[in-house]
Amino acid sequence: MHPVTAEVTQRIIDRSRDARADYLERMEAARTAQPGRSKLSCANWAHAFAASPDGDKQTLRNPTAPNVGIVSAYNDMLSAHQPLERYPDIIKAAAREVGGTAQYAGGTPAMCDGVTQGQPGMELSLFSRDVIAMSTAVALTHDAFDAALMLGICDKIVPGLTIGALAFGHLPVIFVPAGPMTSGISNSEKARVRGLFAQGLATREELLDSEMKSYHGPGTCTFYGTANSNQMMMEMMGLHLPGSAFVTPNTPLRDALVAAAPKRAIEIRDGSNAYAPMSAVVGEKSIVNAIAGLLATGGSTNHTLHLVAMARAAGVLITWEDFDDLSKVTPLIARVYPNGSEDVNAFHAAGGMAFVVRELLDAGLAHDDVVTVAGAGLRRFQTEPFLDEAGKLVWREGPRTSLNFDILRPVNDPFQHEGGIRLLTGPLGRAVMKTSAVKTANLAVEAPAIVFESQEELQEAFRKGELDRDFVAVVRHQGPRANGMPELHNLTPPLGVLMDRGFKVALVTDGRMSGASGKVPAAIHVTPEAAAGGALAKIRTGDIVRLDAETGELLVRVDPAELAAREAASPVRSASGFGRELFGWMRRAASPADAGACTLFEDAA
Structure with a gap:
């Protein structure tokens, strides 16, 4: 080993x-x-296969079958x-x-x-x-x-x-x-049309046609x-x-x-x-x-x-x-x-x-x-x-050698010498970052924060042309206790477009990105989350934030005493409608992200 x-x-x-x-x-x-059928009363067991075909009934009568x-x-x-x-x-x-x-x-x-x-x-x-x-x-x-x-x-x-x-x-x-x-259309073509739509350069009909050729x-x-x-x-x-x-x-x-x-x-x-x-x-x-x-x-x-x-x-x-x-x-x-x-x-x-x-x-x-x-x-x-x-x-x-070196390579000649996930820690908490699709030049980003309380706020700012600059998007109150920790996959197209325009951008959030997240450097699953007393609740637009996958740091350039003295922002969204009101107990019971964001283990909360 x-x-x-x-x-x-x-x-x-x-x-x-x-x-x-x-x-x-x-x-x-x-x-x-032993299986319960060996201990059940006849009435109990008969219930279990009352609707089975006759042949299966005869087999099920045998307690060892x-x-x-x-x-x-x-x-x-x-x-x-x-x-x-x-x-x-x-x-x-x-x-x-x-x-x-x-x-x-x-x-x-x-x-x-x-x-x-x-x-x-x-x-x-x-x-x-x-x-x-x-x-x-x-x-x-x-x-x-x-x-x-x-x-x-x-x-x-x-x-x-x-x-x-x-x-x-x-x-x-x-x-x-x-x-x-x-396989449907190429992934590059799918991404191209998504990018055009994010910029208002493709119609909804064109986007839907592209997506239907991909998911078909x-x-x-x-x-x-x-x-x-x-x-x-x-x-x-x-x-x-x-x-x-x-x-x-x-x-x-x-x-x-x-x-x-x-x-x-x-x-x-x-x-x-x-x-x-x-x-x-x-x-x-x-x-x-x-x-x-x-x-x-x-x-x-x-x-x-x-x-x-x-x-x-x-x-x-x-x-x-x-x-x-x-x-x-x-x-x-x-x-x-x-x-x-x-x-x-x-x-x-x-x-x-x-x-x-x-x-x-x-x-x-x-x-x-x-x-x-x-x-x-x-x-x-x-x-x-x-x-x-x-x-x-x-x-x-199976094959002993890769049949396509653009897709699969041996351990002694890999695409990267490290795997695709890094742990980031610092005054903002603990987070994970997927690095496998992030270019080396983007593994570390330091820029002024722009704080958003929802992904919709960020998307609206992008549509208004307010994000054409270097910045770190802080999207908070997206953790399990705030709103169930939704994926924020819809942020990938606008942030990717801004990167293509030459801006240094990154994302810091207590929410999740989709498993399909790619080139945008993102510190995700930040814990403690904002709704549970995490430092993200005290970040303000203009604070300098740094995420660095190479050093494993997640920093904010604010004096610790000043940060501690700030009033924490509260969640602004209502968790009702679409069945969300039924899941309040789960939001309250959820363990932190690094414990699985789970409601099932009392000792993990």
Whole structure:
């Protein structure tokens, strides 16, 4: 192992010792209790399969026949989730082939952040993760299953499913993705039209036509944002069947992978020689593997929140310092839009996850000695799935060299010698910064602050031509306790246009940027947030602010005594309408950003 990876892993193990032991003890108690159907009254159990087909009823009467629970985030508003509509039937038929059954245990909500970007509904997005976790627990609490399949892909959905499923970590759990949509127009063309529209040089009809050519069919959006970062992490954590992440939907190979998932889940159930409960798959080393994959591929900054919460659900305690230290030794070996010009389909064709896994393992930057749903060892994930001449699903070794050096490179010849995420600290608090798509000249910006209380204020100032200068945009009261920590992705086009005009600009916010954030230098997730007493509430327009990814600093050039004496600004927006009034308790309960911005763990607040 690389000495830094080994050191970070060991300190996570040491830090997590008590929490991890408590979690594993609870999972062992759940395992030894056996599935509830062996303890339920006949009336209880009859309720569980009253509507099942006759053949399944006969199987379900056998208390030892395996039964797989399906939890799905299907809806047809999300292009990534629309293919999931067909999955339960495929899964049920496959389970019957090996003497088992599968039941649709329950559904979870699934927001499309692409629809709610810049809209009031985005203020529910982050908290939907915790709602998904709770609804996953509701689905599985019937206690009628020997294994479970999680059907979900997008931004908050995979983290929520993971957190919820980990509460049932005595069960084997396999995540079943749908894959990306086929490629549409080039990402450079999409960005060009967005930039023109931000300047008033393209009509809404022209913008919509461009967007429809980009987002055009079933499957995950093809840029490397949070949804596709989720899929990468599920591979790195060993929760997918190998190579499942980026196979396009509604193809024979994808359907074969879906059918293989329940069969494998039954193979690794308790009582088998291959028993692989989720509690064994998700541990300290697999979490480090997920961080390594995130850094090596320039993945979404949203996972500096989600991974903290996901790990906590397994009794593993990680910090932003862990991300930062691993980033300093994990080279960036992938460039996928918005960090490069090509999309995830091109990444997959160039070698994809099989290549990434091989490179990280060979360099000692990831752990092979882990349990996965495919068996022992992460090396199994340097293989790729294929259909042989008879149509049977098989796995073969993935490419040993990149097939496109503009997209994928080996560890010894990377795009950058460090990963894509840095920790910034200073008088303004703690923040993270995604550096993988930021030019070296823009890694440090010092300029007068312009303070905004919302992204709409910044956009209006841009439209009025008031921002043609060097400045640091401070967009505050966007944290979890203020308004649910919405993504501020709509700020990227105007700030990007100003950069193209030659101005030095940057963003400092206690909110989130989209997983698709790119070239704009941004200190995000600032904690403490303004609404919780953070220094951002005391910044004034004209103060000199500096963010520096190279030194790890987040500074304001104001005398500390003067800053402390200033009156803190209060949030000005009402958190009502669009269902936001229902989430007040979550805003009040949310932990800080560096603790996952989570409402589910009382000791994390």
